[in-house]
Amino acid sequence: MVNIISKPITLQEFLKLPETKPASEYINGEIIQKPMPKGRHSRLQEKLCATINQVTEDAKIAYAFPELRCTFGGRSIVPDVAVFQWKNIPFTAEGNVPDNFNLPPDWTIEILSPEQRPNKVLGNILHCLEHGSQLGWFIDPDDSEYFVFKTPTTTRIM
Numbered sequence: 001m002v003n004i005i006s007k008p009i010t011l012q013e014f015l016k017l018p019e020t021k022p023a024s025e026y027i028n029g030e031i032i033q034k035p036m037p038k039g040r041h042s043r044l045q046e047k048l049c050a051t052i053n054q055v056t057e058d059a060k061i062a063y064a065f066p067e068l069r070c071t072f073g074g075r076s077i078v079p080d081v082a083v084f085q086w087k088n089i090p091f092t093a094e095g096n097v098p099d100n101f102n103l104p105p106d107w108t109i110e111i112l113s114p115e116q117r118p119n120k121v122l123g124n125i126l127h128c129l130e131h132g133s134q135l136g137w138f139i140d141p142d143d144s145e146y147f148v149f150k151t152p153t154t155t156r157i158m
Helices: 011-016 039-056 118-130
Strands: 002-005 024-027 030-033 062-066 070-072 075-077 081-085 107-111 135-140 145-150
Touching (some): 011 024, 011 075, 024 118, 039 081, 107 118, 118 135
Antiparallel strands (some): 002 030, 024 030, 062 081, 070 075, 081 107, 135 145
């Protein structure tokens, strides 16, 4: 990961900056650029989104967004997959999906890249859960392992 700005910056200042490729996140006053996704990561991300959306979209249950910026609780993060229950998607007055999501996803999925620190990725999942997410998945493709995080009140998502 690369810190692209070394001096402290506010969340409002960060949100005025142009988007980067790969995406940058605002965490604890720092801007941290995510690593460029590679083959396995991209394939898994695409398959997760497609599978979730195949089951949930037509019935208007939920929608899985790849690389969607979510700004809440003093952070602006870009989960690999952000799943929102249909009722929680902040549609515009015209019925479109908005550009800005200022709320946590109902379900956040992070796929560890070789260049990422697990603690940073797990920190984002825990931040989501602390601010209203019901479910978090941490996937490590190198170990073929995943960890599921739920809030104590999670009984059934979607």
